[in-house]
Amino acid sequence: MRVRVPEERIFLEMKPAIDGDLGGHMYLVKRRVDVEDGVVLSNDYQSGVNQDQVIRGAFGSLLGAYEQPLGQSLDQYGPDETPQTRHSVDITDLVGGISCWSDFEVWADAINNKYSYEPPYLYDHTANSNAVVLSLLANAGVDIRDLHVDGFPYVNSFYDLGRREPIPARLLCWRLAISHQQQR
Numbered sequence: 001m002r003v004r005v006p007e008e009r010i011f012l013e014m015k016p017a018i019d020g021d022l023g024g025h026m027y028l029v030k031r032r033v034d035v036e037d038g039v040v041l042s043n044d045y046q047s048g049v050n051q052d053q054v055i056r057g058a059f060g061s062l063l064g065a066y067e068q069p070l071g072q073s074l075d076q077y078g079p080d081e082t083p084q085t086r087h088s089v090d091i092t093d094l095v096g097g098i099s100c101w102s103d104f105e106v107w108a109d110a111i112n113n114k115y116s117y118e119p120p121y122l123y124d125h126t127a128n129s130n131a132v133v134l135s136l137l138a139n140a141g142v143d144i145r146d147l148h149v150d151g152f153p154y155v156n157s158f159y160d161l162g163r164r165e166p167i168p169a170r171l172l173c174w175r176l177a178i179s180h181q182q183q184r
Helices: 100-111 129-141 169-183
Strands: 004-016 026-038 039-042 053-058 064-069
Touching: 004 100, 039 053, 053 100, 064 100, 064 169, 100 129
Parallel strands: none
Antiparallel strands: 004 026, 026 039, 026 053, 053 064
């Protein structure tokens, strides 16, 4: 007999970074969903109803790492957004279960405000918002480069910069201007 139960799961999600020209911004979500025999049946977000939690990196002079309600974060959903438009993928089993969320909180706190923020287009090594998620997953034994969805690498599938497509000229000029200012 199949039993449908509500269960907390961990999802990796991605949205456009800033205006979409800077690739994707990844974050982790703890969400209560319906599960049957280990399979997620519904991955829904309802503003004001769900108690989804997010762990995310943040831009600033120092790299921030925060755990907070999704609906109160910079990653909150817009009116037409869903987990599906955010490329949500269940990684609960991959990270060793829901109990890993408390480890993620501790590890994120250890990162918070410890490093200067480094935009990915100016440095070979980057300490940006995605570095928070990559670090948390690596601590859980997960190399994001090994995560594939429908046969494609998750991290490089959704936004131009991740796919290594040409950078729009207007953005390239903006990046060069920032780089020039930092060299002064």
